[in-house]
Amino acid sequence: MAEDVAAVGAPAEVYRSYLKKGKLGFQRCRGCRSAIFYPRVLCPVCGSASFAWEESGGGGTVYATTAVYHRDREPHNVALVDLEEGFRMMSRIEGVPVEEVEVGMEVAFAVREEDGEPAAVFVPVAKTGEG
């Protein structure tokens, strides 16, 4: 059941608490039904202040991708992922060499610890055969 955004605390804290439980939280506007990310207290689409937290199913598609290179270590991926619920976030695609991450790749949410904080990352969805 959707909770009222004001009742559950500061948007950034609620997002973090979802991640700490291994979940990807986002908000949905009760006015225009837009999926909202990053979390706020006002809908950037319609201006409504009435919206609720939901848990994402974690399925998404790579919208854009880059490999960031370093002089002294291996490159790392940075990607924008479009979630099935209709919001986009920056993240990292793991479990695949950085230059094999492609726009359009199907990915799934996972949690990693990043500098002592939980962070949302994504891993490629294994291609399975029919049936």
Add this chain to the structure above:
Amino acid sequence: MSLRAGAAIVGVAESDLGEVGPGFTPLDLIGQATSRALDDAGLEKVDVDGLFSASAYYHMPTLSVGEYLGIRPRYSDATNMGGSSFVSHLFHAASAINAGFCEVALIAYGSTQRSASGRLVSGSEALPYEAPYKPRYPVSAYALAASRHMHEYGTTREQLAEVAVAAREWAKLNPKAFMRDHLSVEDVIDSRMVSSPLSILDCCLVTDGGGAALVTSAERARYLAKAPAYLLGAGEAHWHRNISQMPDLTTSAAAESGPRAYEMARLGPEDMDVVMLYDAFTINTVLFLEDLGFCEKGEGGPFVSGDRISPGGELAVNTNGGGLSYNHPGMYGLLLLIEAVRQLRGECGECQVADTNLALVHGNGGVLSSQVTAILGSEETL
């Protein structure tokens, strides 16, 4: 009330550029550029009553600049939306002059990022929903846009490299350009990868430098030293701060700022003689040519290929060599304006485009975030 041709740029100058050496401050460069711009216009410092600046160094830049120069403005605007700020300042200065709030506006900028650190100096706060993934700002944001443009439209690294090569061909003709050695498409492709698909030669320079521009009413402009560059149209737009919040990474807010400027000027892209686009990265030039109507969306790659934006090509783009090869002192917008004014005056030497009467200047700031378009015209266009 229209701003069209109500105000004009009457004096422009760069500070020393490139690498000015240790000890000089951004304010020193602003002082140098201001002194030269006043001489260029035939104005005195006491004439200046409006002050416009943005900075990554000074938290309250018009206060610091006003104090250093000994200017006590009655109109002060420190709007900061990244590198486009100075094109915005021109728009805002013309508005203030039209409304009677000031008569002579100084727009000033300086940076010593090359001598000080060799890296982009940024006053940016960390962005909490992006920082954990360690993008390299700002290049990774532009790389993401490039990856999407390649996916949707088949744009290639070779086509992006053509932008850098064209900029270099212009820079070869400009004695003030920082990089003037020959550059090939292969050189760009083979250079060190920074944030794929952008390599180091897809990225703008890191140089010292500054500039100053003086703006006054069209009436007063006619009695000054040089031919005025009239502001015929201006428009600004911004849609996001984080690259992850940009609605469509292949279309920037230039698709709004451009039409706003064209409408005010009652002109279109086909009328422009010179086009100065903020080329922080090679993908910028492709996106802005599309968004500003010089070609269809998705056609930017083919449009920049085959020397079409090089000297002698179909469209004169970034005739000073751009941020890619001329100079890029952290925020570049003011240097775009300076080149456009000089083109209208016919002062550009080997880079001069014949019979230039209309110039489009397009500033970009943040991560494809703020977009500001201005159209400048000579006396003939009034």
